[in-house]
Amino acid sequence: MTKATERPTRLPSMADVAKTAGVSAQTVSRALRDSPNVTPETKKRVLAAVEQLGYRFNNAARVLSSGRSHTIGLVLLQSGGYYSRSAVTAGVEAAAGEAGYAVSIATIASLDTGLMERSLSKLADQGVDGIIIAVPLISVTRKMEDITRDIPTVTLDGSRTASARSLGIDQKEAGRLATQHLLDLGHRQVWHVSGPDEWIEARRRREGWQECLASAGIEAPPPLEGDWSPDSGYLQGQILARIPDVTAVFAASDEMAFGVIRALREHGRKVPDDVSIVSVDDIALAAYCCPPLTTVRQDFYRSSAAAVALLLRGDDAGAAEVVVPASLTVRDSTAPPRSR
Amino acid sequence: MTKATERPTRLPSMADVAKTAGVSAQTVSRALRDSPNVTPETKKRVLAAVEQLGYRFNNAARVLSSGRSHTIGLVLLQSGGYYSRSAVTAGVEAAAGEAGYAVSIATIASLDTGLMERSLSKLADQGVDGIIIAVPLISVTRKMEDITRDIPTVTLDGSRTASARSLGIDQKEAGRLATQHLLDLGHRQVWHVSGPDEWIEARRRREGWQECLASAGIEAPPPLEGDWSPDSGYLQGQILARIPDVTAVFAASDEMAFGVIRALREHGRKVPDDVSIVSVDDIALAAYCCPPLTTVRQDFYRSSAAAVALLLRGDDAGAAEVVVPASLTVRDSTAPPRSR
DNA sequence: TGAGCTTATGTTATCGATGACATACGTAAC
DNA sequence: GTTACGTATGTCATCGATAACATAAGCTCA
Known part of the structure; x- marks a missing residue:
């Protein structure tokens, strides 16, 4: 050995x-x-x-003489919903493998510009042929631009750089779908527990929610911000539970919805009798929440695979933005508001 | 672009x-x-x-001349609990990055010997310096032995090959902890919803359960086999719910426990009043199940990091087996049996 | 002061596959 | 029967970093 x-x-x-x-x-x-x-x-x-x-x-020799490594780099965030991370990894790896590419991952511990720069450098040093960034870029530094100019890059959550193309699930539509579903049931107002503001996905979902309310002539209440974790959902749920006229909540992730529901129940507000709740993701456990969650499904696996295809295809369409649709799965966490 | x-x-x-x-x-x-x-x-x-x-x-040139790629390969299963996959990836990547190593992943779609061989080959072709196998090896073929002889390998779930070292969480102990907790509460019998039999982890947990019951002089009932998914837990739960004297269940994963609990509730059996349930993993949502799950925590992140250390340290201790302990987290899904 | 050592730097061969070019042979066309 | 071309194969330089060896200083101590 x-x-x-x-x-x-x-x-x-x-x-x-x-x-x-x-x-x-x-x-x-x-x-x-x-x-x-x-x-x-x-x-x-x-x-x-x-x-x-x-x-x-000998791969090294091949890379050295051909100039191509047949490897693509994937940037992920260590924290954040582990569901999406896992699905993204699988999707990227499958699509890349299909095309004869290997995948090298770089996980960053937090959304920090320095860490982001370092992991991009690390991937660049490894000589990857392309990069998929599956975390939001809070701010794009010169160094980051340099790297994404040299190496073809696709961002997977709507972040934009001058040279990277981007692709993602239509998050605004997801927010709209969720909100509209609640309005359709007869709710007059919809509250929102959002994801962290640094996340473009979170912002887009919030926009979808706001716009949907606006076009129904409703003024949106202030959003409550979580960090994707069930714990943060629980925290915000404790606030929502204290506001008597809350009858409908749109949570930006299933995991947060679990937390919100627990908090509501602990305050004696029943779901969906007193409060309806919709979220986003449709994780495997969504159907096993109490009650089973009505949620907007996101096909991370598919969108990740699409990102790889975009990267390898390399249309010269500049920084094109491609979008994958989301769809609503109705279960038992939503109902018409209790008649008054 | x-x-x-x-x-x-x-x-x-x-x-x-x-x-x-x-x-x-x-x-x-x-x-x-x-x-x-x-x-x-x-x-x-x-x-x-x-x-x-x-x-x-230029990494390729460095690899070519130095003979070392400073990359380790990680083999994962695409299906199976996404929680562990995610935690393992993060743990491996963090520990490897710390030591200046990159991580290249190879996901296999199912536990198939051919797929396993192919992904090991793929990693070997990439010239990885070491391999971490985080899926069970159903059977070890000659080709697999060849590769693991050439390239230092650590298995992360208890699979054994002639030349790989192995490391893992003490699964037997996890099974014992869970079972003993239920016996300590006064239950006279503990049923088990196990993971798929191909998974060594599943087998070990089952052994722990059996041995624990045996040393209490109890004959173990036949185990019910799931596939780690909440759906499979739900299915087996429907069977358990029909057996009147079931008062305690040990589920091999949190996700299956969610399913079991739903099935039990749908049949009017309350948790923990009528039936207590313990599981394994302590995923983030475990605390938000109804009721919050008593579960055996597994620190995948830590054990994965330990695997990297073992790989890079490379004791010549032959095929040593290192074990990381598990610990019980008590919440509300377990209680003493209802006095009769 | 010069033999012997240490330290900083330069030179050269090498890792293994590949792209560009060269060659040898066969075959079709005029 | 020679020209022209296509096909199968060989030769050689090259990618960029590094290991191994070579050299040129500077320093110590007899």
Whole structure:
């Protein structure tokens, strides 16, 4: 058992394969990359030699000479809903793998500009061919611009830089869908527990909520800000529970909704009898909340895969913005307001 | 905006920096790696040149010449609890980053030997210096042995190969803790909703449960098998709800516990009044279940970080097995059995 | 003062695959 | 029967950093 820090013993190289197969190294290279002009017979001999020697190509050498690493970097936030993080990782990895790309991740501990710069540098140093940023960029520094100019980048939550393209789920629509559902049920006012203001997603959902209320001629109440966690939902729920005329709440994430519901119940307000609640995400547990959550589903897996496609396709459409729709799943946490 | 698939334009190399700083490339290399014998003055000049040219070292070249990629591969399962996946990713990435290593992930869609082989190959091709396998190895093929012999490997859930070391949370202890807690409350029998049998973690938890019951002189009832999802918990809960003398259930994951509880409630069995339930994980939502879950906490983040340390430290202790303890968090889903 | 050592820096070969170009052979066309 | 071209393969330089070795100072101590 060797340790990961010591230099490995020498493995067979392409030259070794070439010698065994009785051809030149270049022919081996061509045969292995399915280059057109290689006799099937030669190719067979090469593959046999590869098999015999247990040859495995050297990625570093390939990268060095070809200039492409076939790796894309993914920037994630360590905190924040673990559901989305997990789905995004899976989606990116699947789509990238499909296209023959590997994924290298860089997690940042908090939404800090310095940390963000450092993880982008780290990915750039690794020589990734492209970057997917799945966290909001609070502010885009010169260094960040430099990197995203050199390396194709797609942002996954609506952040914008001069050179990155961006793609995301239509969060404003998500906010609108949730709010409209409550209004349709007959509620006259909808309160909102939002995500942290640094998150563009949170801002967009809030905008959707505001606009929806506005177009119904309702003045939006002040939003209550959480941090995506159930604990923060619980905290804000304790405030909402004390406001008698709250009959409908739009929570920006399922996890916060769990917290809000607990707080309401502890204050004797029943969901959905006294208060209706809609949230966003449709995590696996949403159906097992008490009551099961009405929520706006987000297909992170799909939007992440789409981000990879956008990155690799690389339309020269400049900083195009692509949007993936969201859809409402109605369960039992919403109902018409109690008739007065 | 370039696309990720085309060859990037030439960036400044070490030679360029050397010329600008008026030293040799080797000196630049030494200066950047904090080699001892470099004058502070020279180092300053080099760093200035680096800054001026916007130099960024070429990872591929470094890997090619040094033989080490400073990257570790992480194998994850796409399905399965997203909580653990997320925590493991974060833990591995943080610990690896700390040590100057990058993390490349390989997700497999299902527990299939072929897929497993392919993702190990993929990581090996990428030239990772070490591998962390966070999914159970159903069966270890020759090819898998070959790779784990060449590349230092740590398994994170108790799977064993001839050459990999392994590390994990003490799952048997987790099962025992959960079961003992229920017995201590006065329950005379504890039922079990287990994870899928292919998962070693699931097996260990079940063993802990069985042994705990056995040492209390109780014969274990047949375990009910779920797949970690809340839906599967719900399904098994519907069975448990129909068995009148069930008063205590040990669910192998929080998510399944959510499902079990819903099923029980739908059949009029109250938790914890009629049935107590303990599970494992302590996810963020555990405290917001109805009722809040008593659960065995697993510190995936910590154990993952420990796995990285083990990998990089590389004791020659052969296939050592290291274990991280689990701990019980008591909330409201457990109570003494209703006196009869 | 000069042998012997240490410290800072330069030189050269090397890692392994690949792109660009060169060559050898065959075949079709005039 | 020669020109022209296509196909299969080989040769060589190259990517950029580093290890190993070489050299040039500076310093110590007999």
